[in-house]
Amino acid sequence: MALSDIVRSAEQALNKTAVKIASKRGWVPAISGYTGYGSQHSIRIYGRILAVDPNDPLPLAVDNPDDKSAQRGWRQFLTVQLPDHPFTVTVGDKHIHAHTDDNGYIDISMDNPGLEPGWHKARLSTAGAEEAVADIMIVDSEHPVGIISDIDDTILVTWLPRALVAAWNSWIKKTNTRTPVDGMAAFFARLRQAHPDAPIFYLSTGAWNTYRTLKRFMRRHGFPEGPMLLTDWGPTETGLFRNGMEHKKVQLRNLIIDYPHMTWILIGDDGQHDPLIFSEVIKEHPTQIKMVAVRTLSPREHVLSHGTLAPLAEVAKNARATVPIIHGQNGHVLIEEFAAKPFGAKPFEV
Known part of the structure; x- marks a missing residue:
């Protein structure tokens, strides 16, 4: 056994x-x-x-x-x-x-x-x-644009990959002291201004136990309402913990299947594996990804997050699709990038 x-x-x-x-x-x-x-x-x-x-x-x-x-x-x-x-x-x-x-x-x-x-x-x-x-x-099946956003270290400061730091933030700190990523609520508002009524889905490897805390956090800090697709941290048939990357991939694919006529804006950070996940989704569904926005962690955040100065991964440059992408250390920078290039940065071969 x-x-x-x-x-x-x-x-x-x-x-x-x-x-x-x-x-x-x-x-x-x-x-x-x-x-x-x-x-x-x-x-x-x-x-x-x-x-x-x-x-x-x-x-x-x-x-x-x-x-x-x-x-x-x-x-x-x-x-x-x-x-x-x-x-x-x-x-x-x-x-x-x-x-x-x-x-x-x-x-x-x-x-x-x-x-x-x-x-x-x-x-x-x-x-x-x-x-x-x-x-x-x-959501109207014919709606043109939807938004899928990560939570940890994208809108909420967690430093999730660093187990001890994440444990302190999730287990020890009081639930009303969590810190939002600067300017991200404003960035969401800007996206909704450009794409009125765009539905928002929050996708995270966080546990369902934190659902109520996260919902209060989002309302307190002005993030738009939307379903949160969380997971269970307990052991599974294949491992001691659920595979966070696989959870995100499955949920992303489910949404793309559920709304086949919708194009998506994907929002994540480079402190975990979001760029790798986005790269795979772009390869599989190149016509359904409208834009990618990546919140770049500072060198200090990278060290606290996973112990190195560099990102764990970047959006791959050898995929088969061309998708606009913008980067920024916070929501204010992403707003500036989006304002300069409303559909993302100049296309690049991902």
């Missing part, structure tokens, strides 16, 4: 024991909805079911942008998930009955029951819990 299988089995056994203890103490199910998305043909709905202490004071709603509450980051990772737990999703007059996965997550794909482009709500329910709402962003 592989080490990942042993760790995964241990995690499941530990959570099973935690569920039994929680049940004896009178804990109850609590269901949460995450922002989903869809087209005029299909929709994707996300959420999670955990066991919680009913005597704990209820946290302020994530939809409250004035929420000033804060906690140490590690507290959002200490959860008792309810695997294989029955729930119901209601969209309009359509009901879907299903069960959570091994980590208590809800991930439902269904035909669009007639929702028009715009924002809608799905209702999530399970026995013994208060009903929850999951927002759904329905």
